[in-house]
Amino acid sequence: MVKFNDIQEREFNRLLARYPNDKKKSALLPVLHLAQDSFGGWLSSEVMDYVASLLELKPIEVYEVATFYSMYNLKPVGKYMFEVCQTGPCMIKGSDEIIAYIGVKLGIKPGETTPDGMFTLKTVECLGACGYAPMMQLGKHYKEHLTKEKVDAIIEECRKNAATNN
Amino acid sequence: MFLNFDFIYDMGVKLLLEKAHVEGIKNYDVYRREGGYRSAEKALKTMSPDTIVEEVKKSGLRGRGGAGFPAGMKWSFIAKPEGVPRHLVCNADESEPGTFKDRYLMEYLPHLLIEGLIVSSFALGSNDTYIYIRGEYAWIVDILEQAITEAKNNGWLGKNILGTGFDCNIHVQRGAGAYICGEETALLESLEGKRGNPRIKPPFPAVKGLWQRPTVVNNVETLCAVVPVINMGGEEYAKIGVGRSTGTKLISACGNINKPGVYEIDMTISVEEFIYSDEYCGGIANGKRLKACIPGGSSVPILPANLLLKTAKGETRYMNYESLADGGFATGSMLGSGGFIVLDEDQCIVRHTLSLTRFYRHESCGQCSPCREGTHWMDRIMRNIEYGKGKMSDIDLLWEVQGNIEGNTICPLGDAAAWPVAAAIRHFRDEFEWHITNPDEAQKRNFGLAHYADPFLNITA
Numbered sequence: 117m118v119k120f121n122d123i124q125e126r127e128f129n130r131l132l133a134r135y136p137n138d139k140k141k142s143a144l145l146p147v148l149h150l151a152q153d154s155f156g157g158w159l160s161s162e163v164m165d166y167v168a169s170l171l172e173l174k175p176i177e178v179y180e181v182a183t184f185y186s187m188y189n190l191k192p193v194g195k196y197m198f199e200v201c202q203t204g205p206c207m208i209k210g211s212d213e214i215i216a217y218i219g220v221k222l223g224i225k226p227g228e229t230t231p232d233g234m235f236t237l238k239t240v241e242c243l244g245a246c247g248y249a250p251m252m253q254l255g256k257h258y259k260e261h262l263t264k265e266k267v268d269a270i271i272e273e274c275r276k277n278a279a280t281n282n
Numbered sequence: 283m284f285l286n287f288d289f290i291y292d293m294g295v296k297l298l299l300e301k302a303h304v305e306g307i308k309n310y311d312v313y314r315r316e317g318g319y320r321s322a323e324k325a326l327k328t329m330s331p332d333t334i335v336e337e338v339k340k341s342g343l344r345g346r347g348g349a350g351f352p353a354g355m356k357w358s359f360i361a362k363p364e365g366v367p368r369h370l371v372c373n374a375d376e377s378e379p380g381t382f383k384d385r386y387l388m389e390y391l392p393h394l395l396i397e398g399l400i401v402s403s404f405a406l407g408s409n410d411t412y413i414y415i416r417g418e419y420a421w422i423v424d425i426l427e428q429a430i431t432e433a434k435n436n437g438w439l440g441k442n443i444l445g446t447g448f449d450c451n452i453h454v455q456r457g458a459g460a461y462i463c464g465e466e467t468a469l470l471e472s473l474e475g476k477r478g479n480p481r482i483k484p485p486f487p488a489v490k491g492l493w494q495r496p497t498v499v500n501n502v503e504t505l506c507a508v509v510p511v512i513n514m515g516g517e518e519y520a521k522i523g524v525g526r527s528t529g530t531k532l533i534s535a536c537g538n539i540n541k542p543g544v545y546e547i548d549m550t551i552s553v554e555e556f557i558y559s560d561e562y563c564g565g566i567a568n569g570k571r572l573k574a575c576i577p578g579g580s581s582v583p584i585l586p587a588n589l590l591l592k593t594a595k596g597e598t599r600y601m602n603y604e605s606l607a608d609g610g611f612a613t614g615s616m617l618g619s620g621g622f623i624v625l626d627e628d629q630c631i632v633r634h635t636l637s638l639t640r641f642y643r644h645e646s647c648g649q650c651s652p653c654r655e656g657t658h659w660m661d662r663i664m665r666n667i668e669y670g671k672g673k674m675s676d677i678d679l680l681w682e683v684q685g686n687i688e689g690n691t692i693c694p695l696g697d698a699a700a701w702p703v704a705a706a707i708r709h710f711r712d713e714f715e716w717h718i719t720n721p722d723e724a725q726k727r728n729f730g731l732a733h734y735a736d737p738f739l740n741i742t743a
């Protein structure tokens with residue numbers, strides 16, 4: 117059974133406190149972020165039902181929101197998700213080549229995860245970094261001015277981090 | 283005209299970014315030492331909410347989120363029913379391709395936004411003010427929350443601020459990836475924990491907004507600009523710029539230029555100066571020539587170089603609301619959000635337009651059929667043309683589909699999806715035709731610089 121631990125519970129209460137008492141539903145987006153971060157990087161139906169119970173919502177109210185927004189993952193993703201922007205301004209600066217390069221390097225197509233569960237490659241639309249293109253989001257941060265060499269270094273760094281954290 | 287004010291630079295007035303590079307300006311102590319929170323002090327101690335609204339009206343400040351609606355006027359529309367709380371909501375969703383200026387403000391000058399929010403919240407009577415920030419700007423949430431904590435610890439937020447009896451808290455809420463949530467009513471739906479489906483207006487948010495309460499939604503840059511408006515007074519602010527383009531505007535410049543980045547301009551400089559001066563974009567990268575530009579974010583019409591630098595009448599085009607719109611949609615564009623996207627001679631207009639049709643197809647919320655179906659349809663036709671499977675009749679079909687979306691939808695996303703396609707066909711039809719008549723060659727090379735896109739040399743392409 118899924119359940120927030122004490123630290124997550126405290127964060128949940130902090131999020132809830134921002135809204136009027138009778139407007140709990142407003143906390144849904146931030147609570148879904150918290151749940152996704154807390155339970156393996158994606159939202160299973162069990163997790164969504166848990167969020168529904170916490171916020172006193174019907175499960176469908178949670179599902180319809182989770183499916184609307186692109187940042188919620190409805191199936192498992194790799195430990196590191198490369199979200200590469202492909203919109204016009206990034207395209208002008210070579211995002212197509214970067215996406216192709218990552219694909220070859222990791223042996224996966226956009227939307228796929230490596231068999232070892234380490235990397236997911238995803239194409240996304242403009243992330244507000246057009247002046248620092250090409251770019252991708254990796255977890256909480258942006259990696260900008262990407263080159264093939266920079267991509268190599270990022271992959272290397274992820275592998276190293278994964279090895280030391282296990 | 284001489285302004286007795288310490289914001290003067292040789293290259294133009296800087297009202298927002300002047301202190302952006304001061305070491306440690308993200309922290310309260312440095313920000314305060316550099317003159318921060320003066321506007322909050324002045325507003326809360328010496329002004330009434332109504333006089334603040336009057337100052338903002340006098341300043342001529344127009345919304346910096348895209349539509350350019352006068353901020354003071356919007357504020358004066360807020361309903362004040364007895365016993366019903368009102369809210370200010372800061373739109374930090376910033377998702378319009380080409381736009382990255384709000385991020386710059388929040389990353390480098392978080393206290394400027396917080397200060398603007400305090401003054402604006404006081405003017406509107408908002409005790410709980412929300413910043414709705416796009417979900418991908420996750421690290422900026424921490425920066426903002428730290429600034430809020432510091433402001434609170436120093437008595438600028440919380441209960442009975444500066445002994446005025448005014449209480450105010452600011453909350454940061456993350457979105458979760460949806461361009462449409464930048465539209466103000468979709469944003470409010472999202473803030474209520476729902477899908478980002480725009481609401482039918484009226485009622486307008488000023489009457490029924492967040493939780494059906496009177497609400498004002500303003501862009502990050504608009505709310506930051508309230509700080510200099512209050513510091514210098516609305517009349518002084520209105521003297522900067524030209525006509526109804528008062529004050530300064532942030533432009534986020536990207537694409538094939540030497541110096542991409544965020545620039546603060548006063549709206550009297552020409553487009554040519556903005557692109558070629560070393561103060562700003564520094565010219566086209568790699569010694570290439572300018573082909574086209576989308577001057578105000580992906581939703582506004584693209585212009586070929588000749589119409590960008592000069593209006594159809596042959597007059598110099600300037601970086602302001604009126605001049606960029608000169609000629610209407612036939613030969614002009616818009617200042618929009620200030621997302622300035624520059625394309626050089628080697629860029630393919632068809633491919634670039636395809637990336638935008640894909641974007642809008644992806645971002646349509648799906649509520650109204652002209653937008654939902656039309657964006658899909660345009661994207662499919664664009665893909666056929668780009669990948670060598672187009673027919674001549676497709677160009678007219680595209681024109682028809684975009685025309686059927688425009689003006690027939692609940693929110694302006696439909697228009698925003700239609701305009702880029704319309705403008706690309708209007709100005710670059712030869713390039714679409716070339717893709718169709720040379721399907722194989724179009725897979726290998728780009729069309730290049732059309733003669734009509736070259737303002738300087740009278741060559742035939």
Ligand SMILES: Cc1cc2nc3c(=O)[nH]c(=O)nc-3n(C[C@H](O)[C@H](O)[C@H](O)COP(=O)(O)O)c2cc1C
Nearest residue numbers: 345346347373375376377464465466500501504694
């Ligand atoms: C599809 C769509 C997306 C929008 N995205 C944004 C946005 O990301 N940021 C923003 O400030 N305004 C955006 N707007 C404009 C808002 O609806 C609203 O006009 C603005 O927040 C008002 O603030 P302002 O008057 O200070 O500009 C968008 C509008 C539409 C139709």
Ligand code: SF4
Nearest residue numbers: 647649650653691693
């Ligand atoms: S125009 Fe498009 S985005 Fe706007 S409400 Fe209609 S379907 Fe949704």
Ligand code: FES
Nearest residue numbers: 201206243245246
């Ligand atoms: S287009 Fe890629 S970040 Fe804007």
